[in-house]
Amino acid sequence: MDTTLQDPLVGQVLDGRYRVEARIAVGGMATVYRAVDTRLDRVLALKVMHPGLAADGTFVERFIREAKSVARLAHPNVVQVFDQGTDGSYVYLAMEYIAGCTLRDVLRDRGALQPRAALDILEPVLAALGAAHRAGFVHRDMKPENVLIGDDGRVKVADFGLVRSVDTVTSTTGAVLGTVSYLAPEQIDQPGAADARVDVYACGVVLYEMLTGEKPHDGDSPAIVLYKHLHEDVPPPSAVVPGMAYELDALVASATARNPAVRPHDAVALLAEARQARAGLGADQLDALPPQALSAEHDNAEDRTSVIPRSLTVPRPLPVNEAEEEPDRFHRTSRFETPPPPPPAPTGRRGPRRGPLALVVAVLLVLGVGAGVWYINSGQFTRVPALLSQPEAKAADRLEDAGLEVGKVDRAFSDTVKRGQVISTDPAVGSRIRQNDSVNLVVSKGPEVVKVPDLEGYRLDKARELLAGAGLEPGMVTREFSDSVARGSVISTDPTAGTERRSGSAVALVVSKGRPVDVPDVTGESLDDARAELDEVGLKVKVAAEQVTSPDFEKGEVAAQSPEADSEVVVGDTVTLTLSKGPEMVEVPDVVGDNVDDAKAELEAAGFEVEEDRGLLGLFGDTVEGQSVEGGDTAPKGSTITIEIR
Incomplete structure (x- = not known):
C-alpha cells in the first residue's frame, strides 16, 4: 500500500501558500515533502517538524533560530532556506528542492568511486562546510545522506545546523547506527564541546567510504562502533x-x-589539503577504478565504462593544482576495457646486411635527432608547479626551484582561500612553459567584508535591491505586526544594520504586516453604519453580491461578515459584508376547527413554531378555535403562530 496516500499533509496547502504534493523522506525530527509555492509558482522542499517535537516551545525556538543561521549562508553548495512558518500544529521550513539523488544512493549503487570522482564530490562539500564554519556554526551530522547530487551535477549539503537541537547518540535504531559511523571521538566522550573539527572528522570518514566502498568502523551495535x-x-x-x-x-x-588538535582546524583548511593531494596525483592515479566498484548492466557501451551516471557529473567549483583535463572526467574508458591489438609483425624477406660503419652512422644519427627533439620539446620547457593555496613567499620559492620567475601579482577577495595564499596562476598549474619565463599570480586578500545597510522602512523590493548593491544576499523573510512600520516595509534585519559580514552572506528580513486591529461586530447594522464603523478603524468594505434570507435580521441589515468579529487583521484589510433580504415569508395554513395535534403538525411542516393558548376553558379541549395569524396570510418563516384551544 502506498503510505504517501495515508499522509494527512499530502494534498493540503500549508499557510495558505505551500501545496504539499508528495512525501520525499521521513527522519527522526521531521518529514520532508515536495511542494509548490503557489505564490511564486516554484517547486520546493518543505520540511515539517514532527507534531510531538512541535509541541516543545524550546525546541521550536531553536529550530527557527538555526534556520535563520542557515538562511544567512547563501552558498552555492548549501541547500538554501527560503521561508519558515507555522500553520496550526505544523512548524515548517521551505527549502530549495534538489532533483537528483544522495551520495548514499551513489555509494549503494556504485560501491567505491574513482579518486577523481571522490574528490570532485568532497571539494564542494568542504566549500559549503567552510562557509558555515567561518560563519560560526557547525553541521554536526555530516554523512552521505546529507550530500545531495543534482541531476545537473551540482553538489549540495543539506540539514545545516538543525541537528544541534536533537541528541540521537543514545538511540539504537538502524538510522542512528548510520549516524554514529561519522561521529568524532570528542562528540562521544565530550558531548556539547564539539567544534568545526567534528565536521572535518566526518568528511574524512565520508572520503574513506567513497574511496573504499565501506565504512572504516563497523559493528553489530552502535556501542561497538562508538568504542x-x-x-x-x-x-x-x-x-x-x-x-x-x-x-x-x-x-x-x-x-x-x-586527537582534534592534530586535525585541520576547519573545512577550509581541509579543502586546501584536498587540493594539494589532488595536485600530487597523476591522471592514472586519479582515474584508477577500485576493485570494490560495483558493475552495472547497461545497454549503452559508453555507460558500461562509467564510474557514476552522467547525471551525477560534478563540475569542479574551484581551481585545483593540476593541469586542465578533458571535461567528461567521469566518463573515460575503464582500465578493464580490452586494449586494441598490436599491429601485426611485418613479414617478407630481410634486406641485405649493412656494414659496421653504416650501423654506427645510423646510431649516431638517431642519438643526434633524439637529443635535438629532447632539447626542443623538453630541454627548454618545464611545467608550472603546484602553487594553489600556498603562501605567496612559498609559491615564489617553488617557482624559483622550477627555474621560473614571479610575474605580475594581483590580489582578489576569496571566501575559501586564506589571506596571502595563491588563488590562481597564469599559466595554469601544470601548464607547459619555457624555462626562465614568468608566472602571474592572484593572491587572496581574504574574504571581502561589507556592512549591512540600514533597511528599516524600505519596501521589501527596494531592500533587496539595496542588499544586492552592498554585496549581500536577501535571506529568509518573516512577517510581523507593527504599529509604526507600514505594511510591506522592513522592520529589522538579522544581522542588524552596521554589522560587518562577508560579501555574499545572506541577511534575514523582518517585514511588517501592518498595524494590527480587531474586527468590530457590525452584524445587525445597516450598511451605512457598518461601513462607517469599519472605516473608522482603517478597514475597507466589500459587499457580497448575494444576499441571504434571515429570520434574525431585517432587510438591508448586515447578516454576516468575513473575517468574523474580534479577528485580528491589519489596517487596510478588507471585510466582506453579506446583507439580509429579511426573513422568508410563508403562507400560514388555516387550522381553525382542526384537532390540536393535526394543527401543530401542519403549522410546523410549513416552517412555523407553535404555541398553545388554552385559557381556563380550554384546559381539556382538543379543537383549535382560533390562530394568531389568519389562514392564507403570510408570516416570516420560523416565526411563532399561537393557536387558541377550546
Missing part, C-alpha cells in the same frame, strides 16, 4: 584498495585524527 571511534584509528584506504595513492591515505589520516 572503535574512541580507541582505533581510521585505517588507510590503501589497506582495502591496494595501490591507493599515498596522498589519499595522508588526506584521510589528517582528517580523521582521533
Whole structure:
C-alpha cells in the first residue's frame, strides 16, 4: 500500500501558500515533502517538524533560530532556506528542492568511486562546510545522506545546523547506527564541546567510504562502533584498495585524527589539503577504478565504462593544482576495457646486411635527432608547479626551484582561500612553459567584508535591491505586526544594520504586516453604519453580491461578515459584508376547527413554531378555535403562530 496516500499533509496547502504534493523522506525530527509555492509558482522542499517535537516551545525556538543561521549562508553548495512558518500544529521550513539523488544512493549503487570522482564530490562539500564554519556554526551530522547530487551535477549539503537541537547518540535504531559511523571521538566522550573539527572528522570518514566502498568502523551495535571511534584509528584506504595513492591515505589520516588538535582546524583548511593531494596525483592515479566498484548492466557501451551516471557529473567549483583535463572526467574508458591489438609483425624477406660503419652512422644519427627533439620539446620547457593555496613567499620559492620567475601579482577577495595564499596562476598549474619565463599570480586578500545597510522602512523590493548593491544576499523573510512600520516595509534585519559580514552572506528580513486591529461586530447594522464603523478603524468594505434570507435580521441589515468579529487583521484589510433580504415569508395554513395535534403538525411542516393558548376553558379541549395569524396570510418563516384551544 502506498503510505504517501495515508499522509494527512499530502494534498493540503500549508499557510495558505505551500501545496504539499508528495512525501520525499521521513527522519527522526521531521518529514520532508515536495511542494509548490503557489505564490511564486516554484517547486520546493518543505520540511515539517514532527507534531510531538512541535509541541516543545524550546525546541521550536531553536529550530527557527538555526534556520535563520542557515538562511544567512547563501552558498552555492548549501541547500538554501527560503521561508519558515507555522500553520496550526505544523512548524515548517521551505527549502530549495534538489532533483537528483544522495551520495548514499551513489555509494549503494556504485560501491567505491574513482579518486577523481571522490574528490570532485568532497571539494564542494568542504566549500559549503567552510562557509558555515567561518560563519560560526557547525553541521554536526555530516554523512552521505546529507550530500545531495543534482541531476545537473551540482553538489549540495543539506540539514545545516538543525541537528544541534536533537541528541540521537543514545538511540539504537538502524538510522542512528548510520549516524554514529561519522561521529568524532570528542562528540562521544565530550558531548556539547564539539567544534568545526567534528565536521572535518566526518568528511574524512565520508572520503574513506567513497574511496573504499565501506565504512572504516563497523559493528553489530552502535556501542561497538562508538568504542572503535574512541580507541582505533581510521585505517588507510590503501589497506582495502591496494595501490591507493599515498596522498589519499595522508588526506584521510589528517582528517580523521582521533586527537582534534592534530586535525585541520576547519573545512577550509581541509579543502586546501584536498587540493594539494589532488595536485600530487597523476591522471592514472586519479582515474584508477577500485576493485570494490560495483558493475552495472547497461545497454549503452559508453555507460558500461562509467564510474557514476552522467547525471551525477560534478563540475569542479574551484581551481585545483593540476593541469586542465578533458571535461567528461567521469566518463573515460575503464582500465578493464580490452586494449586494441598490436599491429601485426611485418613479414617478407630481410634486406641485405649493412656494414659496421653504416650501423654506427645510423646510431649516431638517431642519438643526434633524439637529443635535438629532447632539447626542443623538453630541454627548454618545464611545467608550472603546484602553487594553489600556498603562501605567496612559498609559491615564489617553488617557482624559483622550477627555474621560473614571479610575474605580475594581483590580489582578489576569496571566501575559501586564506589571506596571502595563491588563488590562481597564469599559466595554469601544470601548464607547459619555457624555462626562465614568468608566472602571474592572484593572491587572496581574504574574504571581502561589507556592512549591512540600514533597511528599516524600505519596501521589501527596494531592500533587496539595496542588499544586492552592498554585496549581500536577501535571506529568509518573516512577517510581523507593527504599529509604526507600514505594511510591506522592513522592520529589522538579522544581522542588524552596521554589522560587518562577508560579501555574499545572506541577511534575514523582518517585514511588517501592518498595524494590527480587531474586527468590530457590525452584524445587525445597516450598511451605512457598518461601513462607517469599519472605516473608522482603517478597514475597507466589500459587499457580497448575494444576499441571504434571515429570520434574525431585517432587510438591508448586515447578516454576516468575513473575517468574523474580534479577528485580528491589519489596517487596510478588507471585510466582506453579506446583507439580509429579511426573513422568508410563508403562507400560514388555516387550522381553525382542526384537532390540536393535526394543527401543530401542519403549522410546523410549513416552517412555523407553535404555541398553545388554552385559557381556563380550554384546559381539556382538543379543537383549535382560533390562530394568531389568519389562514392564507403570510408570516416570516420560523416565526411563532399561537393557536387558541377550546
